[in-house]
Ligand SMILES: Nc1nc2c(c(=O)[nH]1)N[C@H]1C(S)=C(S)[C@@H](COP(=O)(O)OP(=O)(O)OC[C@H]3O[C@@H](n4cnc5c(=O)[nH]c(N)nc54)[C@H](O)[C@@H]3O)O[C@H]1N2
Ligand SMILES: Nc1nc2c(c(=O)[nH]1)N[C@H]1C(S)=C(S)[C@@H](COP(=O)(O)OP(=O)(O)OC[C@H]3O[C@@H](n4cnc5c(=O)[nH]c(N)nc54)[C@H](O)[C@@H]3O)O[C@H]1N2
């Protein structure tokens with residue numbers, strides 16, 4: 001919190017509004033009941049029990065003995081978000097003549113929720129140049145058009161992907177692109193955890209979490225930074241509750257007090273937690289948005305002053321630690337405090353908890369990665385972990401909390417512009433040819449290249465490249481300069497209606513994870529490889545349904561492009577063969593080659609570190625000096641406001657998710673837990689409102705550097721002064737933001753806006 005109080009009672013007392021007093025709780029049960037008892041309830045239960053990884057986040061639920069188990073085979077590990085995600089895939093198909101009836105101009109009027117509610121895609125459609133609508137097309141013609149579109153110069157071909165598809169589909173995608181000579185493998189992780197991957201690789205030589213679920217159960221302190229886990233990773237909440245139960249400490253770092261991080265009522269513990277809730281935060285730090293590096297520098301300074309530094313560990317297992325310590329010593333307290341806006345006392349409390357705990361886990365999400373200094377944020381966290389020796393032992397370490405359910409698998413499968421040389425060489429051996437080393441485009445670079453008319457063909461394996469990007473006017477215009485765009489999707493979204501190519505735009509319908517006619521695999525955020533059973537689609541019996549699996553589609557395309565090359569591409573329509581190639585070429589994934597015979601799911605070796613030996617050239621972890629962030633704000637004049645503006649304030653928006661959405665797909669209006677009744681709201685601190693002369697519920701205009709939103713309702717909440725919150729994708733219309741050049745990730749969490757009326 002902004003003042004120096006820290007006790008839980010203070011936190012609870014400060015939330016005296018009619019808003020909910022805890023996260024989770026009975027509304028979650030209500031939602032379960034509503035969905036599971038309605039007409040589709042049977043189908044929903046069947047899907048929940050299906051043995052496949054949950055669609056929602058990368059926490060990795062959906063175990064060996066059915067859909068409710070986690071990686072430790074604990075039961076009752078499905079959350080309401082899982083139900084939400086499944087229910088949306090269980091919708092009926094869009095009616096056969098739908099696209100004939102509506103023009104794109106009409107479809108462009110739909111909002112995200114309305115677009116999703118149209119239903120499942122079940123037959124391929126195309127929007128041709130100079131036509132005003134999509135029309136149905138045969139799969140034969142699809143392949144003809146797509147094959148032609150791919151016969152272009154390789155650097156003008158690109159793909160974008162989203163982490164819902166399987167490892168097998170991801171592997172095929174990158175193999176196809178690289179075999180054609182293109183490294184333009186943009187991925188949603190560019191907008192998400194790329195800074196974690198880039199930063200952790202430099203420090204530890206490994207870019208994923210080093211903490212397993214088992215480790216988490218042994219830790220006695222968790223530092224949770226920039227994560228709204230109650231909404232986005234609800235299963236993590238059970239681990240937090242258990243940690244508090246065994247006397248452990250939880251430190252939250254977040255400019256906004258998320259009620260579920262103060263108190264959470266977990267349906268997994270009906271007696272102990274569901275009715276009265278469980279305490280989560282032991283200490284809640286509310287820094288200025290984008291100042292996390294300063295928070296950690298401050299914590300490091302206290303650790304140093306109190307001799308809570310593990311010098312033996314530093315000497316034996318790390319490099320460049322002297323520089324980091326020298327920097328911390330040289331920093332003045334007043335500069336640290338001015339930058340992060342957190343008092344020294346509050347930093348001392350946090351540092352003491354970290355310094356006196358035995359096994360600390362540092363976990364983070366988008367509040368850390370979506371900043372222009374994101375990689376420094378990561379370094380400041382890894383430095384804190386290393387200074388206290390909380391790395392390379394059981395129950396401790398660094399844990400990026402991954403987003404999409406298989407986004408990490410996409411990275412492992414080589415869908416990245418930063419492919420490890422070892423994998424590149426293995427792929428060259430497989431394909432018996434040398435592959436291009438030209439740096440590919442990540443998501444932002446792809447939009448920029450498209451805007452310069454340098455892309456002819458874009459294949460999107462899932463996702464919504466249009467609405468996930470900042471500055472939607474630019475995104476639309478850039479995509480409009482691409483000749484052919486192919487969207488492989490399960491459901492319609494804003495991108496299909498706004499992200500139209502110059503010539504042909506195709507939407508190709510595919511099975512969702514639990515519907516594939518074959519087994520697939522996925523990788524969780526904690527490095528666990530899950531084998532997903534084959535399933536069936538509720539749409540398959542319907543007349544006119546022409547769904548296909550992603551693996552089949554990509555292998556068919558590769559076969560038509562390459563014929564019988566050194567690889568028998570067509571045979572890769574059977575994912576068992578794809579798994580053989582993965583086993584041959586992806587380090588530490590060897591066990592996937594036997595998974596069909598053994599059914600043995602596995603943790604990927606050499607990623608969870610229980611000894612302080614790291615896959616870096618020296619075997620030691622490397623530390624990096626982290627500069628204090630420079631957090632200037634543009635002045636009001638630069639917003640070019642109307643001359644009759646009476647009330648105005650410049651705030652920093654953290655743009656993110658409401659409780660009821662999955663990324664660009666909105667399931668429900670409003671956010672119950674934050675007291676926001678609909679999506680056109682701005683959550684701000686009452687002091688900021690007072691300063692500008694606003695009243696709560698007043699309607700205002702919010703203007704960024706690329707557009708404005710009108711009639712936005714002010715909602716007051718426990719957010720740091722100077723910070724505010726709005727929801728994407730809608731808010732992505734009003735701003736462009738800088739990226740962290742080291743990883744390409746946009747500063748979605750530090751968007752300067754003028755709020756005025
Ligand atoms: N139900 C559901 N689950 C999801 C998703 C979903 O949309 N819906 N999306 C999935 C994906 S792809 C991802 S990446 C994850 C996203 O999961 P999160 O990262 O939890 O989601 P965000 O909404 O981006 O918000 C992150 C938090 O960062 C805080 N924050 C903002 N600015 C700062 C800052 O400067 N410093 C700090 N310390 N905190 C800050 C916000 O207040 C917010 O609590 O969730 C995954 N799971
Ligand atoms: N302002 C702002 N912008 C952000 C963020 C933010 O916090 N703030 N977060 C960023 C982050 S972390 C991310 S990850 C991106 C998300 O960006 P994306 O991953 O590109 O977007 P999603 O909304 O998850 O994509 C949803 C679509 O995926 C398709 N889909 C669902 N399941 C499947 C499947 O199994 N197969 C296939 N082929 N398609 C499927 C459906 O058609 C659905 O409409 O957004 C980024 N943009």
Ligand SMILES: [Mo]
Nearest residue numbers: 192193403404
């Ligand atoms: Mo994400």
